[in-house]
Amino acid sequence: MAEPAIFFAEVNERQGEFHRRAFMLGGFAGLGLTALAGRLAYLQLAQTQRYEKMAVSNQFNFKLVPPPRGLILDRNGAVLAANRPNFRLLVHRDKDLDTDGTLKTLANFVPIDQDRHERLLREISRAPKRAPVSIMEDMSWEQFSAIHVRAPAMPGVTADMGEVRVYPHGGAFAHVIGYVAKVNKEDIKPEGPNADPIMLHPGFRIGKQGIEKAFDLDLRGRPGAQKVEVDANGREVRHHTEGDIPAIPGKEIQLTLDVDVQNRALEVFGEESGAAVMMDCRTGDIICMASAPSFDANRFVRGLTGAEYRQLANYERKPLLDKALSGLYPPGSTFKTMTALAALEAGIDPEGRVGCGGGMYFGGRYFHCHKKGGHGMQNMRDAIKNSCDVYFYSVALRIGPDRIAKVAREFGLGQLFDIGISGQKKGTVPDQAWKARYFRKRPRAEQIWYPGENLSYGIGQGYLQTNCLQLAVMTARLANGRKALNPRLIKSIGGQELPSGAAVPDLPFAAEHIEYVRGGMAAVTEAGGTAFRASQLGLGDILMAGKTGTAQVRNYDKGGNRGKGGPWRLRDHGLFVAFAPLDQPRYALAVVVQHGMGGSTAAAPRAREIMRTALLKDPEIRARIEKPMPMPEIAPEIGESVPDETINAPGPPQLTPAAAPASNTPPGVPT
Template identity: 35%
Template sequence: MTEIRNVAAEIARFKRRVFIIGLVVLTAFGLLCARLFYLQVVRHEDLAEQAESNRTAIVPVVPNRGLILDRNGIVLASNYSAYTLEITPSKAGDVEEAIDNLSKVVDITPRDRRRFKRLREDSRSFDSVPIRTRLSDEEVARFAAQRYRFPGVEIKARLFRNYPNGETASHVLGYIGRINQREKTAMEDWSDEDLANYKGTDYIGKLGVEQSYEKTLHGLTGVEQMETSAGGRAVRRLASHPATPGNTVMLALDIKLQKLVEDMFGNRRGALVAMDPRTGEILAFVSKPTFDPNLFVEGIDTDSWKELSESLDKPLLNRALRGSYPPGSTYKPFMALAALQTGKRGPNVVVNDPGYFNFGGHRFGSPEGNIGGVDMRRAIQLSSNIYFYSLANEMGVDLIHDFMKPLGFGQITGIDLGGELRGVLPSTAWKRAAYKRPEQQKWYAGETISLGIGQGYNNFTMLQLAQATAIVADGGIRHKPHVVLATRDTVSGQVTPVVQPPADDLGFAPANVAVVRDGLVSVVSAGTARGVFAGAAYQAAGKTGTAQAVTQAQNTKYNARALEEHQRDHALFMGFAPANDPKIAVAVIVENAGWGAGAAAPLARRVFDYWLANQYPSEADMAAIKLGKATAPIGTPRVASDVVWPVPSPTAPAP
């Protein structure tokens, strides 16, 4: 059968299909051209930048942290470079399994695991957290060969802080540690410039000078432009802008004196502040016990932290800055000066001291017993409680407060270390603010009596007592205490002194200061400290003190043996030397050590000997001081400038 075909219709259909296909092809080609135009012309710069960023990486270069030196140029804080093995938890999968596998390649101790756990708790999941530090070259090579097995694990070269003198001056220096989440949140309020300067920085100053001068020590962060492979590994450096190391911070501290004092304390607790009364420079700033700041550099492990934080001796407490104590009899010279300046009592007024003071039906006793009539100088020399009980009663709490405040008692001194405690300088206004119940807010006249001998509500830091002592030593001139003398630019070498505010003249009459100074001289020449300062090559002035650690019942005789060690009286001493031209002022407390002349004054004597006579205790003398059995120095003192640094600590013989 013959098939009949409509050729014209088929040709028409074919032409339509060709047209449609051609139109589709042309449309697609047009879209492709438009897309190419968009990518190559419109978004050329943007895509070129992205391609470059995929090929390169901008890496921050963390600067070397600045050095910390003492006044003689001895290095107190420095840096070293080492490799660390770090894990980014968000990339590592099962972190515990990864650590177990890593331990077969490099040595990972239980302490490393505990530290990692603590650091991880303070970090975000995408932060890199060190599991091992200070890897050897062999360990680096072993890991590099098997790196493909450990996603999210990498080796980094980091700078570590080093405190070469260990525990010495740890409370002054402070330490650096890994930036925690709280600090990261606080840094969000920084300026964009400061925040950019901390890109790549994982560690920051936590306490002491490290914290107070953080931005000076940190330096300026640099950058490197690196060419990278598809896997993100650096292939070669394309460009760089080097980091600028942090500046050197130069302290007023004499580290040999600092270590001498720390050694003399031995295993006892306490604080000592020595300063130049003419400038406010801190020469020694001791808090015992101390701690090793190197423990914190790599992230302290749980066991070490627990040992430090839970110790009854509180080694992390900066007692010189944050320890608050009643000043005891060391307060009496300031009470005498207050009486003279306010006109409440003249220097020659004689007060009978029968060994007790009756007020409001209460009997305030005195361990000195009946010493008879005393004027102001003799009252300071013999430490007459009765004289100063009656003086406090005559002055009243608010007048005492108003005079003592400019001396710095119960005030923030403004020293260049953070965390300073204010203490308590009582007044009627203070009590109203400190207590809630009306009966507690009332000031009772009987509460004033004990203020005269440095007890009652009085609670001050050794820094405050040292500043007040320095003010009297300098005739009423108040200088701001400061630890840092100057900074040195790492690049130019230029030394820039840290500018201090002008000194304040408190307006003390020279004759009144002379009366108090004479009383203090009599303490060390014929009073309670005469044995300790026998044979000194200079004339010192000072006052011993004993302060209650706990309140005892009225008319109860003190018996140290009946009390727990932490409940026994504190031993104190304040003084300066030479008496007529003071170059050093000292305040010291030895906690729960009893009599000031027996425990505290011997430390001050050796500090004066070191600073003024270039003398360093003999080993026999050092052993006696540590045991609290020292008076005047024994043995032949060493020449301080000849003592090798660091000083070896002689072992004290058994008591």
Template identity: 30%
Template sequence: MNYRLNIIFLLIFVILITLLSRVYFLSVKSNTYYEELSKNNYINRVYKTPVRGVIEDRNGKKLAINEMGFSVLIKPHLNSYKNKQKLNEAIDLIVKHFPQYEKEELIKKYRRNNSPYNHDFVEVIDYIPYEDFFKKYTILASRDEIKVESSTKRFYPYKEVASHVVGYVGKASRIDIVNNEISAHNGIIGKNGLEKYYNDKLQGTMGYKDVKVNALNEEIEVLDEKEPSIDNSIKISLDIELQEYIQKEFKHKSGAVIVMDTHNGELLAAASFPEFDNNIFARGISVKEWNEMRNDLNHPFTNKLINGLYPPGSVIKMGVALSFLENGIEEDYTVNCSGSIRIGNRNFRCWKTWGHGKVDFRKAIRESCDDFFYKGSLRVGIDKISTTLDKFGFGQQTGVDQVNEFFGINPNKDWKQKKYKQPWYVGETVITSIGQGNMLVTPMQMARYTAYLATGKLPKPHFYKATYEEPKKLDVPEKYLNMMRQGMYDVGHNPKGTAYRYIKTKVDIASKTGTAQVVTIPQSEKVRMKESELKYFQRSHAWLTSYGPYKNPKYVVTVLVEHGGHGGEAAGGITSKIYNKLYEMGYIKNTK
């Protein structure tokens, strides 16, 4: 009996010691923790997310806006058995009025975001358009378990027009959420184009309200408050009417068109083809849509303006000719073009296989004589040619306000050694002089280079005026530039000019055509075959870059037609229409 009593007393003693230890821990050891917790409990910070800024064209037409709508949220902590019925009833009510949503998906979303530590309502639908929702607002908002909040969705009114330039927004990634306070709250971030480049400006700055609350989370006092920024919009240089016209008139599968102010680099139009509707990303692109566009061989997702890399073909010849003049070749230098030259065991043919006869600088530009550049390049060498072309911005980013701009390639001996661990061969100098071989450029680089030829200054292309920089004055004698300009004028005005048959415009312009070979075709076959006889993806790219009016240059128009064949034939028509449209719209007042 005594033994049993001892056991009972011992158990009571152990339990008592355990309880006293717990009381000691809660009252003494945890005192500091709960004291701090109590201090924080009565101050609540409510964040105020700014409205994303609008993107407008130069005339105030809206290219990216926010459409008003509503989001639907459900009360937290409805996971317990007794509350499951309330959760099901709330979601059943939502699905009844918005049958496009599936009950299982909404429940999954709720459970995924409903944490024991979360005391805010859980969003299950991020956006329903205002017109679809407003009649049902009172029905949903009348339930305690459902909360309705105003919401916005990014919308692009012009759809495909200027889609690559404007860009689009999308759901923020985990990294975005960690690094961007506003994206952490609204889940949205710029993904491409101006939407991404100016994301910080368009997002604005966060606001907040610090309030003192009681144990029931009721507001007692506002301690501090800051409103979110409201001036988050940007106005860009693009003229959407001109852009729309160009995208309608461009009749080819793929390419790029740029219209740029020769003096300050403002971009009036910049189109990449084929286009896509930005709204598919703002609303969420389907797997089917994504796969169709990703597998399109014309690459609609590629911004050809800055990410398309092409051999420049003959449009580079003015830059090469300036290198000749800078490096000791005489202004009255001439060659006799017989149709080809032989270097080692290889013939390098001029496009005019029967030859151009006697050729000087002006004729070499006008008629695009390859032989002239072959022979001049052998005197100057690739490194000096590359140095001159470097001044005009080739092999460098232009600095245009777009994301992930490509550098292109301006090759020389050092480049090849680093890239391939191989020496440079003289034949490579010859083909580089006519814009073939390893040289690759973007349409934006070509437009900038053309502006330099027109004015003697190298501008920085841009859409947003805040990024304007004073154009660079280069150390090229004006008399050399005038020699290039005369040749470019002849291209469209002299019967022997390579664009004479194709340039039909009210505006006097200077231009240069280019045919950039895509695949290597043996010289013997090239003589016999026409571009139209080749398969589409084997055809040369067609360039036509120009400026006008000739005597008082205002605008550059650069056109690239992928697999278009001859530059003048493929691009002359659209170039002429653009200058006529610029005149009609009042951008060009004096045609000469």
């Protein structure tokens, strides 16, 4: 038998080795138990609150709630954009959800056709886990109640009530206020405010145009949360209202627009296409900024079908285009006010006369006046009153394009204004430097400004392009006569008033020159003026000054029908700019009727109705219109002799001695 490899000579030596091993193993076990006890004590004592929260979070969850979007009001507090209750149907994506079968079941209660069925399948499959997807908005009460009572038997389906944006005045403010719509992939950013989880909520909407887009962050507010109890799979069991976090509504935005004037502007345009902008001549506040035809912003909130959108986009009168800011038009004869002021600043005598025989030859071409046979001899005031083209041809040739352009730019043409919303087009106010720059890639001969181009420029044609807002600013500055007013559209944000448009420098022109041009505009609305019949307000001594304009959209040298019987897209534009009251200007207005054939027939009558609405709403103007009439004189009775001076004397009629009542008081005693 083999001997062991290790041999202990004595029993005590072997026992001592055993004790050392046992002691070492016991020490290691003790250290482990001590560490385990320490860790347990740390978790039980130091980390108690943390794990309590984690345990609660396994039982409770917080569901994001979109905040009420801020209201948009007009200058008098009338609501232009608000929120209303909305019954909606949601489906939450889950691994156990039979999406196709659920949608087929829901189709028994709400309309879901095959195309929409397939689109919803794609949306639900792309949505994050348990993220709700909107199946239908604005359900009726019958639809909502039918689904709500069956929701426990349909996993992943929820019928609840949220809020949806509503525009009480439909299309009247659609281009200014814009609309809200669902969030799409392009709206979500990895950083910044658009990275907020609320962006994925089916009830959340963001601004897509106008005020809604420009001030979206102010209008959003801050989302809240609902405390809900969930099961082991994360499904909602019940709502615990005591743990809710209230949402903070968005800021209230007040505009300078007036709801009555804006509605009236859209009403008078009817089926016509164009724009109207009205400004306060004292403050620069925009009272009206309408574009016609318009569209109902409420339809965009719900979502348009492809066919509905194509119908709006393809209509030749372009209801989706904001013609007040983005539509560019030659100003036509309304620009003659700028040519006249440039001539006065250049030292031309306004009493100097120019003979108009119906046109003039220049450079081998005959330039027509709008009146066949001509206007005869005209000074500047007569030329503005009668809109004589020949007079302004002559003046423009003498002063050149640079002087005209300088005056036009000082009055707001060719400028962009900070009114809070985007979409403005700058237009063109040409001069010699502009033409050389614009045609720099063409031959040198095409970069030169030729004298013949002055004739078209002087009457508001040629390269000149303006928008309706710029024409309103031009008219407001003329009416004010001193300040280079800037337009203001946003009155306040969250109760914080924005600066007035009157906090600007003075116009760099002689006051008497501006007053002379205003006198010419007053003559336009007097008897014999181009807008006399269409500009009478019928408000007592409240009169309106203005200037008509007709802007060609094509050349008629080779013939062509300029009448209303021709194609709509080839007809001339009608324009009218005005201010009132004449003696104390309060409101300035610009109206453009696209392809309206004449400022006096198409634009001026509409401007009159818009101006009447604004004047009748103004308390000071109404007091002036409604001032009491003088007391009628009392005729003497038949046979009664009354001296002439008594009848003509002011104040109440005096009693004559013959008509005095009898008195029993003795003479000399006071009565």
